[in-house]
Amino acid sequence: MSSLAAARYGKDNVRVYKVHRDEKTGVQTVVEMTVCVLLEGEIDTSYTKADNSVIVATDSIKNTIYITAKQQPVTPPELFGSILGTHFIEKYSHIHAAHVNIVTHRWVRMDVEGKPHPHSFIKEGGETRNVQVDVIEGKGIDINSSINGLTVLKSTGSQFWGFLRDEYTTLKETWDRILSTDVAASWQWRRFSGLPEVKANADKFNDAWETARNTTLKTFAEDNSASVQATMYKMSELILAAVPDLETVSYSLPNIHYFEIDLSWHKGLKNTGKDAEVYAPQSGPNGLIKCTVARSGQKAKL
Numbered sequence: 001m002s003s004l005a006a007a008r009y010g011k012d013n014v015r016v017y018k019v020h021r022d023e024k025t026g027v028q029t030v031v032e033m034t035v036c037v038l039l040e041g042e043i044d045t046s047y048t049k050a051d052n053s054v055i056v057a058t059d060s061i062k063n064t065i066y067i068t069a070k071q072q073p074v075t076p077p078e079l080f081g082s083i084l085g086t087h088f089i090e091k092y093s094h095i096h097a098a099h100v101n102i103v104t105h106r107w108v109r110m111d112v113e114g115k116p117h118p119h120s121f122i123k124e125g126g127e128t129r130n131v132q133v134d135v136i137e138g139k140g141i142d143i144n145s146s147i148n149g150l151t152v153l154k155s156t157g158s159q160f161w162g163f164l165r166d167e168y169t170t171l172k173e174t175w176d177r178i179l180s181t182d183v184a185a186s187w188q189w190r191r192f193s194g195l196p197e198v199k200a201n202a203d204k205f206n207d208a209w210e211t212a213r214n215t216t217l218k219t220f221a222e223d224n225s226a227s228v229q230a231t232m233y234k235m236s237e238l239i240l241a242a243v244p245d246l247e248t249v250s251y252s253l254p255n256i257h258y259f260e261i262d263l264s265w266h267k268g269l270k271n272t273g274k275d276a277e278v279y280a281p282q283s284g285p286n287g288l289i290k291c292t293v294a295r296s297g298q299k300a301k302l
């Protein structure tokens with residue numbers, strides 16, 4: 001005998017673009033996002049008894065995403081995700097949870113001859129602004145906001161020494177190294193009671209994103225890093241201090257290595273230690289350092 005232990009379903013990779021046209025100024029603003037909506041509820045019989053009557057078709061879920069994008073604001077994504085998720089639990093009595101994931105691509109207004117252009121944009125690298133919104137009937141709305149794919153490098157101001165040494169260790173200690181990473185940072189909001197509370201707090205989401213992004217960049221640049229671990233902890237502490245509505249801040253940082261190249265075999269060329277200028281960037285293996293920082297006295301949900 002077997003039974004269904006867990007089930008959720010929906011539409012993934014729904015790509016949506018929305019333009020806002022300011023008729024007075026002629027300035028247009030665009031948002032591009034990729035949305036996933038997964039539903040949970042009394043849907044077991046669709047798996048166990050081939051009962052399709054409980055299925056809101058994933059095609060209808062996709063249509064609902066487009067209609068909601070047309071009728072509602074799509075920014076901040078935390079608000080759009082909450083509106084969308086709440087729709088499903090309110091519209092269908094047998095659906096009790098909606099999990100909405102939104103990846104927002106960064107179309108940044110183009111500067112032409114020093115002036116912001118009214119309708120032209122540049123996609124800023126691979127960086128995205130993301131949210132995971134879980135709307136759970138009877139409980140509230142959990143929101144996790146994040147930045148992904150923000151690639152940074154510093155050419156000095158990073159050290160790594162004093163680490164455990166034993167018969168497995170070959171790495172040399174360094175007081176000056178290159179530090180590079182693809183930042184994945186996320187921040188978990190305290191639970192919202194429902195859509196009205198998310199709406200009442202809507203202004204906070206963009207501010208928190210800016211705080212998290214600016215703090216990450218400033219700390220990365222200015223900290224004389226003892227390790228990835230120590231620097232990411234400092235970033236997390238600063239963000240928690242600046243945004244009281246957050247419960248936790250998490251980072252996942254690959255340590256993208258740049259190896260020195262010994263060129264002494266060629267006419268005694270000096271290219272190591274203080275003479276190092278040409279390095280070999282590595283695509284792997286890489287370190288991967290993660291942490292979740294909570295306020296004192298709070299235990300993070302792992």
Ligand SMILES: O=c1[nH]c(=O)c2[nH]c(=O)[nH]c2[nH]1
Pocket residue numbers: 160171226227228229255287289
């Ligand atoms: O900042 C670092 N943390 C580590 O845990 C580690 N391990 C390693 O080999 N290099 C580094 N750098």
